[in-house]
Amino acid sequence: MDEKRELFIKILVVIFGALLNAFAMNCFLIPVSVYSSGFSGLAQLLTNLLNDFTPFTASTGILLALLNIPVIILAWKKIGPSFTYFTILSVGITTVFLEIIPVTPLFSEDILLNSVFGGLIVAVGIGYTLKYGASTGGLDIVALV
Numbered sequence: 159m160d161e162k163r164e165l166f167i168k169i170l171v172v173i174f175g176a177l178l179n180a181f182a183m184n185c186f187l188i189p190v191s192v193y194s195s196g197f198s199g200l201a202q203l204l205t206n207l208l209n210d211f212t213p214f215t216a217s218t219g220i221l222l223a224l225l226n227i228p229v230i231i232l233a234w235k236k237i238g239p240s241f242t243y244f245t246i247l248s249v250g251i252t253t254v255f256l257e258i259i260p261v262t263p264l265f266s267e268d269i270l271l272n273s274v275f276g277g278l279i280v281a282v283g284i285g286y287t288l289k290y291g292a293s294t295g296g297l298d299i300v301a302l303v
Contacts, residue, residue: 171290172248178283179294180219180255186276188218189263194280197225197296219256223249226295233299244292245299252294 183194183202191206193199201221208216226249234242266272284294293299 168244168290168292169247171286172244172292173251175283175287175292175294176248176251177255178279178286180252180259182276182279182283183218184256184259184261185264186272186279188261190267190269190272192269192273192276194276196298197229198222198280201225217257219253222256222295223253229296229299232303233293236303237299241291241293244290245295248287248292249295 179198183198186192187194188202193202198218201218204221204225205216205218208214226245230242230245230249233245263272284298287294288298293302
């Protein structure tokens with residue numbers, strides 16, 4: 159019973175971390191064109207490039223999921239299946255939340271204010287996810303390998 163409870167708490171924390179990451183990106187960083195770090199920032203950059211210079215449109219969430227495929231394979235081989243399952247959950251839920259949460263500035267359009275609050279919220283989301291033995295994907299996995 160104790161093991162099931164720990165698993166349930168770990169899943170909830172991973173989902174909460176994914177929610178915080180998506181919330182910070184869509185409500186603080188993306189509306190004022192501030193790029194996040196790591197693969198999230200790369201997904202933002204590629205989204206802007208594709209939407210501005212090609213006839214294709216792409217969303218940050220979908221590109222984030224696609225960019226994480228190679229590092230998830232790396233995590234499976236180097237770190238292990240349990241860690242990888244939770245990382246897939248985190249990346250998948252982040253992608254869903256990035257698609258659901260509207261991209262709109264929450265309080266202000268001040269770049270500095272949004273950068274500080276967005277960075278703080280992203281850091282809390284990543285911190286909780288890593289503390290409970292999972293990853294938000296991307297460079298977290300590269301750093302752990």
